[in-house]
Amino acid sequence: MIHSEFPPTKIHKINRELLPTPEQVMELIRSRRSNRAFSKRAISQEKLDLIAEAAYRAPTASNMQQVAFTLITDPAKIRLITKFTMDTFGGILKLVENPLLKPVLKLVMADVYRYVPAFKQMQDDYAAGSDKIMRGATAVLLIHSPARGRFGAEDANLAYQNASLVAQAMDVTQFYTGFVLTATRQRKGVLEKMLGIDGRIWAGMALAEPAFAMENYVDRKDISLAVI
Template sequence: MKQHQIVIDVNKCVGCGLCSKVCVAHNLEIKNKKAGKVMDSCIMCGQCSAVCPKEAIALEGFDDCQIEKTEDIRLNPDAVLHTIRFRRSVRNFKKTKIPQEVVDQILEAGRLTHTAKNMQDVSFVVLDKEKDRIEKMAVKVFKAIKPIADLFSPMARNNKINDSFFFFKAPVIIIILAKDKTNGILAAQNMEFVAEANGLGVLYSGFFTIAANISRKIRKEIGIPKGKKAAMTLVFGYPDVKYLRSTPHKGLEVRYM
């Protein structure tokens, strides 16, 4: 594993203090008009290097480099709200194959997602060729526990567990793995936005996520490492149905204090 470290070029540093001002860990200070580290330990968030006007601070040991921001691009707030308002869980998919470049964009959205304490603990399993076999394993798990669920839930009793119960014959499934479930859910939301931008329908398969976490066989088969769990499973495909109206929602509940 590459060692991550902050490197400060004191010859470039002009002592402006911006780096210490934005440092979340309070690990940078200005002495004699030059920036310096308080401790070697750091969460490596990159705030300092991103704000430095003289490029005097660099983060080493990462697989990619920081990209220079050349323009401010802002999302249209009305368009974002429109997307959220008309967002639907899709369970009817076309057989159309999703281009690999679109899958790559979705994965990149997950990779770039912010994480608590900059853990960067999120990884992914893409089910493509093996999705039917893995789904059958999950079906077996749920068929075993369904009689118990039926005792407590009318909705469970109405659900018939068939061979496509989890993935609905969608072309691509992405399982999001994380140490902290919240980080995985944050990644899922960003991935959904990119999928929507590419015309895809998305389903959050909480049922498969449960099966993946409780079944040792599934965990082993999809390679969930020790210390991680399935945070969410995203089902992707081009929708085979068009929704014409938004989802009904309760009124806004908010209190200003």
């Protein structure tokens, strides 16, 4: 079958001999974990390219394929991401600790106050020269799409999971940049402008070669599954 959007050059026969067994896929999934024990060794460009390709091949809503990627290996740019995040958290701390606003904010922003001790500790660590945002990552993959897209967050996080599993398969350690994304939601468009990104960042992955190999995985809490 020929389709105008799928010319013959874009169609490839599946090599079923290369497909993993369900057991192999599940072992990869079980072994995947956020690992912040980073080494200073650079990740090869070949590995980074495969991680980016895995992300790009994820499905998108209505097959719109509007997801784009920014791969950062420049240490100065990675430090910029950390500084942006810490500056944002500093502003949040000033707001929530304002004695005039605190009684009201505790009612409407109770979830934020849960993180205040962590924010303060990160500020102290950052002032002492310890980066608890990027944690020594040698590469960062940011996943973004048009700001007005209806399914940008969903598409980006599907792409993230693809990239995460391929990174795991190559023993490249990684974690989800949740604090960075929290900061981008507070100051929309600011980090994107700093990095020259057209659109909105919806997901991010900090990457590095591991300081050591994980030999075990730990079971999660018992599954909560309702069958209706």
